[in-house]
Amino acid sequence: MELAEGKLKFIEAWGKLGSEWGINRTMAQVHALLLVSADALTTEDIMSELNISRGNANMNLRDLIGWGLIEKQHKPGERKEYFFADKNTWNIARQVAKERKKRELDPIIKLLNELSEAKGDDKSRDFKTFKTTVKDINKLAKNVNKTLETMLKAEESWFWSSIFKIFK
Amino acid sequence: MELAEGKLKFIEAWGKLGSEWGINRTMAQVHALLLVSADALTTEDIMSELNISRGNANMNLRDLIGWGLIEKQHKPGERKEYFFADKNTWNIARQVAKERKKRELDPIIKLLNELSEAKGDDKSRDFKTFKTTVKDINKLAKNVNKTLETMLKAEESWFWSSIFKIFK
DNA sequence: CTAATCTTTCAAAAACTACTGAATAAACAA
DNA sequence: TTGTTTATTCAGTAGTTTTTGAAAGATTAG
The missing domain is CATH 1.10.287 (Helix Hairpins)
Structure with a gap:
């Protein structure tokens, strides 16, 4: 199995697991994506990786912050927000x-x-x-x-x- | 608080808890009802207590049996099935x-x-x-x-x- | 066998949840 | 200040899950 395929499978499985435990599937998928990304991602990155709309991405990112599972990061000189997950x-x-x-x-x-x-x-x-x-x-x-x-x-x-x- | 009110609150809370953990709300409510009933109940009893249809009651009763949480009981001389929950x-x-x-x-x-x-x-x-x-x-x-x-x-x-x- | 009683199935409807995308707001630069 | 970029909101839509109710299937009695 290649990395790209593995990532997709992981994201899919994490989303399924989440939905079985009463957690929004997309929220779990966003979390999974950030868990396997070494660098912080922008909203755009997440939108295109998971094929979801801006509103959906924004809403789930904020919920994940509310759960204490991810954090915002600001890169010097850049206006947009980056997100990364606690990997522990x-x-x-x-x-x-x-x-x-x-x-x-x-x-x-x-x-x-x-x-x-x-x-x-x-x-x-x-x-x-x-x-x-x-x-x-x-x-x-x-x-x-x-x-x-x-x-x-x-x-x-x-x-x-x-x-x-x-x-x- | 009176018994009747307590039962209702318990059924409602158990249903809510179930749905938060990915378990069908009605299935959890049926389980709750059987948990606080000393005697085994018929499908009709459950339909009228919870205001649900026959199909719905039947489906959730079978699912609960599948989860190993309730059992069928047959009373001698009666054709209909009674259901009771393991209270342990x-x-x-x-x-x-x-x-x-x-x-x-x-x-x-x-x-x-x-x-x-x-x-x-x-x-x-x-x-x-x-x-x-x-x-x-x-x-x-x-x-x-x-x-x-x-x-x-x-x-x-x-x-x-x-x-x-x-x-x- | 037929009738009566009870159970199961499942297509359609209702209810609920999640998603989109455009409008609005906020943040910053010039 | 205005223009540009990014973030947020939310009404409407889409998608999913649950429920209904009538029909079909079992089971038992006579």
């Missing part, structure tokens, strides 16, 4: 975990806490099932939360060696 | 992890292995970036893979107590 895989994983935790896990934990206060007939089978389900999911969510918090603070090598120490 | 949260988490690993992680690891064979000019900066990025993502993917494999085999209590022994 552990940083990427942490950044995604951090954003999704904030956007999704934190709100659901808040709701589960409220739901566990719900009142009802203690003899009703449905009520008991509701209570138990909410309680159990809450417990799981809090465990995931604690693990993520550790991961967000950790160094990659420490994190994995710790994991595998217990799984040996 | 750890089983749910494992089942989802297992399916997504099979559908998404395994294929991407296969591709990454192929991509790391790609040939190119060893002096090209783009080629070096490509190689490094692919190699690093591959390493991360394999670590996640190993961790998931351990999780799939593990008992809940063992898994979390092991995690927290290290991450305390």
